[in-house]
Amino acid sequence: MTMQHFRMYFIAFLMFPFLIFAEDGSQLWLRFPAKNGISADKIITKGNSPTLNIARKELSSHWQGQTVELRTDKSLKNFKDGYTIKSIQNKIIIASAKEIGLLYGVYHILRLQQTNVSTTNLSITEKPSYDVRILNHWDNLDGTIERGYAGHSLWKWEDLPKTISPRYEEYARANASIGINSVVLNNVNASPNMLREDYLKKVKILADIFRPYGIRVYLSVNFASPKVLGGTEDSDPLNKNVQKWWKDKASEIYKLIPDFGGFLVKANSEGQPGPQDYGRTHADGANMMADVLKPYGGIVMWRAFVYSPSKDDRAKQAYLEFVPLDGKFRDNVIIQIKNGPVDFQPREAFNPLFGALRKTSEMVEFQITQEYLGQANHLVYLAPLFKETLESDTYSDGEGSTIAKLTDGTLRPAKITAISAVANIGEDANWTGHHFAQSNWYAFGRLAWNHQLTSEQIAEEWITMTFTDNEKFINPVKEMMLTSRETAVDYMMPLGLHHIFAGGHHYGPEPWGDYKGGRPDWSPVYYHQADKNGVGFDRTKTGSNAVSQYFPPLNEIYGNIETCPENLILWFHHVPWDYKMKDGKTLWEELCYKYDSGVHEVIDYQKIWDQMEPFIDSQRFAEVQSKLKIQSKDAVWWKDACLLYFQSFSKMPIPYDIERPVHELEDLKKIKLNMGHHN
């Protein structure tokens, strides 16, 4: 340390003594005991690749157990980038067909060490559930993030390629530690400029940094890029000039990034250009791109999130557009389907497109960023939501045709298996805005690797690694996490209610929203259909008949109010206010108790959390405490807004043992939050 450095350090020390011990969450779950790993001679490995060097460094920095041998073993190639871990004599042998598998194995044993699992007598075999485990960043080139709640983008496009943030590598390491092996760097509402030469050179830098961590880079592309950037007369996928432009562009990309992953495309959706602009189909568009990527091993992830301004139920439209195209896609195209047919709601019925495309690869798109789940203010652990979708039985190939088995290659051998989620990562010190939102990044990675893990296992791992191994902390916090998604459903939109958010920012409630002049399906009233008779969207035969898109017996189960699961009853039915629920309450009462219960759960979380103060650092304690206060106020806001509004139809009293609304409906209607959907 030079004297000058020392002086600066000393001043900083005087000014911000606490910063030295700041616990800002920047370490994520990677809180290994620092700089006291095993000595170099206890790490046995051949070769000197960047990936192996990282593995070696992690061991020498953090591993405190037996000698570790890292062994590349081509006979394990059926396990893809999976690995085995075996204890033999006083040694742990990690083996994989791929070097990245060895690094994953290293993170595995480090996790065992960190969570106090014995690391002697290991005999572990790990094979990933999906080949492509991919984060979708909705980051714009100007540094904003669509639906980003943790500050601006990590990617400093203006500084690249010259200046390189240390966070690029930290980001790659965090992903590798949980098995994420792919990232889409930019927003699906893509700027054509992403494909400009200068931007590709910046992308190359990131790809180079990510590569040793086993991460391939993908890009969202704008379908109109040839016309915008290349000056072609149009962007018609059947236009030879357009095809040539894409071919040349692919060649340019792969020269810079030989392991480039491929394209993610949002086309003919919410105003984005696409093949339909030229009378072509989604298949025409996707195949044109697939053809140019094919020679390099690239793939096209084509999004099924489409809904035309037709009068038909929005929940039906992806199915209606894509099912007729089944079998028409190239084998390096995979259809990326949001978990539900509307849009990342707190709870949706699963998307009926899953299983309906029999000759086309399908993948799930989850949303880690909490667009509809309190954003960076609410503690909502999403593993239960992810699991709920993955374990949904579509019955497409008979009982047991879960979405997990349909997408992981179990039921229908697929050329590509993949799983994606919209990232919640930004430049905030703690990466995700809310400290507990880190758990959703973590949970997605862990489930993408192994969708059989339970939400509880993942929560326990994450808590232990991120906070403490004290069971007095782990157990109550785990309980809070595990119930948190259902709690959010309860205080936001229980019983199958959906999309009654305020327009634009999707943060607070606006069940009264009725945007005249806009598309009906952009208004909350379209989704809840409340009137004096009842509430809910009739998707049965007497209504939109969306139930018919589900395989038997689900079409019957969902279509019958008596058999429809009550947590989706208002998704599928317009239910009378006095309808008798299974617990004997009327629908109206049930709705009231659900909202109230959601509120009280959050209030209980506050009590739980405050008791956690002795177990962790004061900074993260206080920051989470503060977020819980917001969540608690928001829960009351939701309850009051929804009950007071729906009461104007039900004309029934809120049960008197429930805490009364504290707001006036008219006041709540006046709230206009100054929030964009870009950060």
Added chain:
Amino acid sequence: MTMQHFRMYFIAFLMFPFLIFAEDGSQLWLRFPAKNGISADKIITKGNSPTLNIARKELSSHWQGQTVELRTDKSLKNFKDGYTIKSIQNKIIIASAKEIGLLYGVYHILRLQQTNVSTTNLSITEKPSYDVRILNHWDNLDGTIERGYAGHSLWKWEDLPKTISPRYEEYARANASIGINSVVLNNVNASPNMLREDYLKKVKILADIFRPYGIRVYLSVNFASPKVLGGTEDSDPLNKNVQKWWKDKASEIYKLIPDFGGFLVKANSEGQPGPQDYGRTHADGANMMADVLKPYGGIVMWRAFVYSPSKDDRAKQAYLEFVPLDGKFRDNVIIQIKNGPVDFQPREAFNPLFGALRKTSEMVEFQITQEYLGQANHLVYLAPLFKETLESDTYSDGEGSTIAKLTDGTLRPAKITAISAVANIGEDANWTGHHFAQSNWYAFGRLAWNHQLTSEQIAEEWITMTFTDNEKFINPVKEMMLTSRETAVDYMMPLGLHHIFAGGHHYGPEPWGDYKGGRPDWSPVYYHQADKNGVGFDRTKTGSNAVSQYFPPLNEIYGNIETCPENLILWFHHVPWDYKMKDGKTLWEELCYKYDSGVHEVIDYQKIWDQMEPFIDSQRFAEVQSKLKIQSKDAVWWKDACLLYFQSFSKMPIPYDIERPVHELEDLKKIKLNMGHHN
């Protein structure tokens, strides 16, 4: 009805059909069945005075029982303006030495009828507790009201004397119905202009309207009036020119208003001029005025609410200034003393000046307007507060020397007995802003008439008259009213905390308030004295020794932390955070539970009120419901502000079974309400 009137009426009907049935609270408790009283021949009375005519009109409009005879009877003059009511054969005889007593008697039987009390076999004797039962209006000449929360002033000075609002008579009738017989029209922070000839002519109009209802008019006067209005060289009470000016002014007033009541004076207090400006005493000032009023039977109510900018405990100052003057006041001077020694706090120890002036008449000044009790937003029934003061035993003349007995002439025969309260009345349709604030006007009147009535009796009368005689309404609402003052104490400032309000408006909490540069005793931190050791104002011998102003044994009881009532413990003691309270909790815990309990009481009121919907009109139901929402939010605001702030000293956790604070202290500190202390 002319055609034109009919047309306007019809249009109004079309536009506002609901207005015709509007229940805006304007009728107060005077909701007699309209226009179906007894016939004129069943009302027996001699004479034709305005007062008797009113009595007759009330009976013929609203009385549905037996024949009523109104009989003036000089033999009843010991009962002053009291009365007797006797059933003789099929007749009710109301007798009084004074005509106004007959009108009071009429309101009495109407009240019995309205509250379903049998009106046969009556044998009632009523004698008022106080001669002067007076409302103090803090109304300014510009139409604003200091600490007024029900709109602007009733008195339309600009329109008077020509234009006369019908509300002047409605106001007089409401007062007469509960026995109030005196009003001070203007703010104690008095404009000299009040005594200008043009204003006096306006006052005369009001006096003329009030007179038949038995109400005498008083005025607050500015001590500097002679100099300001009369051009005297000063306003020194010993200056002959000044004395002459007042003498002439009195003569002028009494010519216009022969029954003028007298003056209310705030002198040498909070910047108001007074005799001390000329080195004279309060007695010098009061006596000078008393002398000019004496020939006409007028009195001077001289306020003891004084506190000089000395370093001594503000709670001690009225006592220190006035006790030395005991015996020096004329017999038509009465010292008007606020119930507590600080300023109308939710709870104060009683003012030690009560009983300490042995040769001087004393009267209580209460505050009906809820300056420190949630203003027109909180439901706080004040009868229990009034009763608490009146029943406080000062021990001045031995055990049983309650403030009631000291001021009503029981213990010390007095020339004048009086009781006053600052009114909460404004031009709002419902007169008092909050529908339940009407009950405080009502309760003051009833207690001024008979301080032996219980809070419960008064509440039950008021509820029945104002809302409904349905017991399903009366009982829960009465329960809510009876507990409401203690509830407000709990969520605002329990255990003897006081004056931790935000400066200026006195609405919300500001325990952190520390107004540098101002007087220390204008800052909340002066009153709570919180530090790392504890909280509370040490008024024992080790502190300000204010306890010494109380008669034995109170000085000992209050001065000893073990015997001091816990509801005043922080008024008299600086108590360690871990002090063990009688229930075994620490002081800190007790404080937390008190605040929390206050919050939950209000939440319970909301539940109770919502169940009252079937029993009353929708307008008043909804308006009270809406106010309770505000109160409930404010209660949480108070709890969070005070607990989070005091916690920064106590460093102790809020007990974990208590709902956690929902606000951030730093956010609460930023709240600056845009409220003046004038409406």
